[in-house]
Each structure stands twice: as C-alpha cells, then as structure tokens.
Amino acid sequence: MHRKKDWLKVALFILFIFCLVACQTPGGRSAGQVIDDATISTKVKAKLFDESVLRGFAISVDTFKGEVTLTGAVDNNEQKERAGRIARSVEGVSGLNNLLKVK
Numbered sequence: 001m002h003r004k005k006d007w008l009k010v011a012l013f014i015l016f017i018f019c020l021v022a023c024q025t026p027g028g029r030s031a032g033q034v035i036d037d038a039t040i041s042t043k044v045k046a047k048l049f050d051e052s053v054l055r056g057f058a059i060s061v062d063t064f065k066g067e068v069t070l071t072g073a074v075d076n077n078e079q080k081e082r083a084g085r086i087a088r089s090v091e092g093v094s095g096l097n098n099l100l101k102v103k
Contacts, residue, residue: 037065041062043091054083060072061087066095068097069096070083070097070099072101073101073102074102080098
C-alpha cells in the first residue's frame, strides 16, 4: 500500500514536470514573453503609423526577446533613421535591427 503512494507521487511529479515544459515555446520562451514581444511590435507599428512621414510605407515589425527588426522600404535615409528612433523609443525595446531599404 505504501509503495502505491510512492509511485503515485513519482507519477504526479513527472506529470508536473511535463506540464512545466509544455508551457514554453520551442524557443524556450514562456507565453508571457511571447505576449510581451507582440505588445512591443504593436506599439512600434502604432507609433510608425502615427508618423505622417512614414504612414504610407509598408514597414514590417518583428520582435524577439525585446529586439525589434524593421524590414521594408522607405524613400530616403532620413525616413530610415526616423523609423529606427521611433522603434527605440518604445518601452521594452532592448535592441534594434534596422533592415529598412532605401528605394
């Protein structure tokens, strides 16, 4: 009888460990971290859209572990630099890869 309780404890412990592992993404991030990155991307996109000089351009924003990557094309270097400054100004951005191309 005592052995069954020990095996049950071991089985529950293993189940608990599997549940913890399942709460992470393949990249080893938690759901909260993924949501934080999505929030940062959304804030950067909103700020870029609010900027009249950049509003008409298709600028993609991707965030991974707080690092923002901008891709797309703009008309000149001033617009590229402005987009980078805007992205860096968002709370939570830890780095920036400004891959915008000048047409």
